[in-house]
Amino acid sequence: MCEMCGSTEQPLVTVTMDSGGTVRHRQVCQRCARSDASTVVRRPVRMCVRCDRITDTPVLVSEVHQNPRPGFSVYACGDCAPHFPPLPDVFDLL
Ligand SMILES: [Zn+2]
């Protein structure tokens, strides 16, 4: 849920707010992130493929290739990433 307006709109983004020297991280909707000029989006956020949480420290765990469509990358959060075996592209075997 957005910490600024309470919206449940997804996806949420993590923004860094510098309020008088105190740096805080907040999860806000994209509208609030855009509307507040003082917020700085530090990095792109991703949804963890395992726990569905939005993480600002995404770890690439797999790349999916679906010819002829362009492939996409699968990300996990830092907590879940260690649970993924270091398999090369299991999706390619489908
Ligand atoms: Zn909001």
Ligand SMILES: [Zn+2]
């Ligand atoms: Zn996760």
